[in-house]
Amino acid sequence: MAEFHPALTQADWSAVWLTFKLASVVTVILLLVGTPIAWWLARTRSKWKGPVGALVALPLVLPPTVLGFYLLVAMGPHGPVGQFTQWLGIGLLPFTFAGLVVGSVFYSMPFVVQPIQNAFEAIGERPLEVAATLRANPWDRFFTVMLPLAKPGFITAAILGFAHTVGEFGVVLMIGGNIPEQTRVVSVAIYDHVEALEYAEAHLLSAGMLIFSFLVLLALYSRKTSVWR
Amino acid sequence: MEMSGVPQAMSQAAASTVEARFRVQWPGFVLDVDLNLPGRGVTALFGHSGSGKTTLLRCIAGLERQGQGRLSFKGEVWQDSARHTFVPTHRRPLGYVFQEASLFPHLSVHQNLIYGRKRVGGAHRVSLEQAIDLLGIGHLLERMPDRLSGGERQRVAIARALATSPRLLLMDEPLAALDLKRKGEILPYLERLHDELEIPVFYVSHSPDEVARLADYVVLLSEGRVVAEGGLQETLARLDLPTAFSEDAGVVIEAVIASHDENYHLSRLDFPGGNVVVAQRREPIGHRLRLRIHARDVSIALERATGTSIANLLPATVVEIADADTPAHVLIQLAAADTTIIARITRRSLDQLGLRRGMPVWAQIKAVALLGD
Numbered sequence: 001m002a003e004f005h006p007a008l009t010q011a012d013w014s015a016v017w018l019t020f021k022l023a024s025v026v027t028v029i030l031l032l033v034g035t036p037i038a039w040w041l042a043r044t045r046s047k048w049k050g051p052v053g054a055l056v057a058l059p060l061v062l063p064p065t066v067l068g069f070y071l072l073v074a075m076g077p078h079g080p081v082g083q084f085t086q087w088l089g090i091g092l093l094p095f096t097f098a099g100l101v102v103g104s105v106f107y108s109m110p111f112v113v114q115p116i117q118n119a120f121e122a123i124g125e126r127p128l129e130v131a132a133t134l135r136a137n138p139w140d141r142f143f144t145v146m147l148p149l150a151k152p153g154f155i156t157a158a159i160l161g162f163a164h165t166v167g168e169f170g171v172v173l174m175i176g177g178n179i180p181e182q183t184r185v186v187s188v189a190i191y192d193h194v195e196a197l198e199y200a201e202a203h204l205l206s207a208g209m210l211i212f213s214f215l216v217l218l219a220l221y222s223r224k225t226s227v228w229r
Numbered sequence: 230m231e232m233s234g235v236p237q238a239m240s241q242a243a244a245s246t247v248e249a250r251f252r253v254q255w256p257g258f259v260l261d262v263d264l265n266l267p268g269r270g271v272t273a274l275f276g277h278s279g280s281g282k283t284t285l286l287r288c289i290a291g292l293e294r295q296g297q298g299r300l301s302f303k304g305e306v307w308q309d310s311a312r313h314t315f316v317p318t319h320r321r322p323l324g325y326v327f328q329e330a331s332l333f334p335h336l337s338v339h340q341n342l343i344y345g346r347k348r349v350g351g352a353h354r355v356s357l358e359q360a361i362d363l364l365g366i367g368h369l370l371e372r373m374p375d376r377l378s379g380g381e382r383q384r385v386a387i388a389r390a391l392a393t394s395p396r397l398l399l400m401d402e403p404l405a406a407l408d409l410k411r412k413g414e415i416l417p418y419l420e421r422l423h424d425e426l427e428i429p430v431f432y433v434s435h436s437p438d439e440v441a442r443l444a445d446y447v448v449l450l451s452e453g454r455v456v457a458e459g460g461l462q463e464t465l466a467r468l469d470l471p472t473a474f475s476e477d478a479g480v481v482i483e484a485v486i487a488s489h490d491e492n493y494h495l496s497r498l499d500f501p502g503g504n505v506v507v508a509q510r511r512e513p514i515g516h517r518l519r520l521r522i523h524a525r526d527v528s529i530a531l532e533r534a535t536g537t538s539i540a541n542l543l544p545a546t547v548v549e550i551a552d553a554d555t556p557a558h559v560l561i562q563l564a565a566a567d568t569t570i571i572a573r574i575t576r577r578s579l580d581q582l583g584l585r586r587g588m589p590v591w592a593q594i595k596a597v598a599l600l601g602d
Contacts, residue, residue, distance in 0.1 A: 133323065
């Protein structure tokens, strides 16, 4: 038998670190961007609620390649986003870490917005009305009543958003490519290893992902207050 | 059409009253009221479910922004749709007690109590200790809301509203979600509120007993309109109310304990125009009590009955005769000196006795409900 010491290479470790960094940045951005969207969706009676809700949910059903393709076009030199970023002087986003972040924000959006929206809807108007009769202004009501009451929803949203970003592949490949230390995340690294017939390395990374994903879901499903009540 | 018998309050009285004129229209529901409510005491907004009483209370609180109208509280304008004036709820100096206690579940009782209080600027007219004592919740302060009983939760909610030193306290059926025993547990606290604090209370209820026990002024609502308003005793003694209310028809009388009969364990209660004897009370002679006499518990005799077990007989005069809730019954308004009583008898008895206005009769009172038991 051949000598065989499967171990993560330097490149693999940097892919792991990059994945972690990407998921963290995306999760933070999504919590900031997703909360107002979830708030609006949970409370509006506007006719736009349906269309906006559907738009947010699109990544749930769309092949990631479709999303990646359109993002690539939009962020490319002739796309509207690309023209805008060039005008801003930050160049083009595809094949950069920033591009990955943008793509992932869209891709993981429903996983963050929906648990928060569900939490807001379950809490309802009453606690806010109570707070209003106790002299709390709208911002005060949001931060002292809604946020604490919706905490389980936010935790679920953060876990799902993080885990889902870690697991993405199609969007990354379309708009990020495979640049070490910039856009080469774990899922792409596994793909590379398999292409190169380095099954042992692919195994290590895959097993790591498997265990990580299982632990995340275990944490989610073991929590006392589930958003899927 | 309003049948209110109360004269329009004079304009100089506006500084001490609450003027509420609202029109809210939803599919299948219209609230259309124009009220001038007393700025003191307990005003009951009374009606069946769907009568608009809760909507009216929410309009006063500023929780229904769709409501068009004008609201001024003791001269301060809180809403004037014609001038696009709308003071948001959190800037109105009011307290609101919802039907369900709605305590903040993530805060302890004490934190719930100070949530509103610390957001109110200026001097507190109600001290935190006063609110806690009045509702008897001193032993609950460190608990979380999920470890309180329904009655305790509602007491905390009332204290929480009081602790903001509101200038107007709005209560939306605060007892409706509670069983009879819990109701009995809270009612005395509400009475103390009435007696000890100078805060006007608007109290939404569909329970005649609660209204009879707590209210000074009554607004009767039906299908979004005011069908009657006025002082508690005058309003309940009226016969011209919609038949929907006559099933529960009855009067409230303020009486004073006049004497106790230790042999038979009875107490005599005096009121202007007569007296009734009830099972012995614990209260001392001179104590004031409210008692309610249901129309269905009053029968009429032409002569003073003898050989009857009914102890409470009052000489009275027939004032008015009106239709009741069923075609088989009529309501008779009786005057026993200064006190008005309503009797609900069958139409057959009416004809057999040949009752007419001005006729002297004897009112036989089968039962008296003492409010406060």
